[in-house]
Amino acid sequence: xxxxxxxxxxxxxxxxxxxxxxxxxxxxxxxxxxxxxxxxxxxxxxxxxxxxxxxxxxxxxxxxxxxxxxxxxxxxxxxxxxxxxxxxxxxxxxx
Numbered sequence: 189x190x191x192x193x194x195x196x197x198x199x200x201x202x203x204x205x206x207x208x209x210x211x212x213x214x215x216x217x218x219x220x221x222x223x224x225x226x227x228x229x230x231x232x233x234x235x236x237x238x239x240x241x242x243x244x245x246x247x248x249x250x251x252x253x254x255x256x257x258x259x260x261x262x263x264x265x266x267x268x269x270x271x272x273x274x275x276x277x278x279x280x281x282x283x
Contacts, residue, residue, distance in 0.1 A: 223249060 230245045259266040271277050 227245050227249075230248065231241050234241050234244060236244065255269075256266065258264070259269060267277075267279055
């Protein structure tokens with residue numbers, strides 16, 4: 189039986205859209221949960237007056253989003269930037 193390249197390409201395109209959709213759904217779900225966990229950790233660990241903690245955490249999150257967009261726009265590896273600037277390897281877990 190001969191290959192039906194149009195059908196194969198169509199199936200591959202649907203599979204790619206599904207993968208992209210699942211990645212987007214996971215990001216929409218996981219990103220707020222990650223930020224929430226970080227907000228709680230920062231709130232617990234910041235050594236500053238209670239009244240200032242929420243503003244400080246919000247400033248940190250705004251800065252993190254600016255760093256993220258800068259890396260995306262410039263095509264930089266954010267994980268390598270983190271290692272270079274902080275010595276923290278979030279993927280490898282080195283401190």
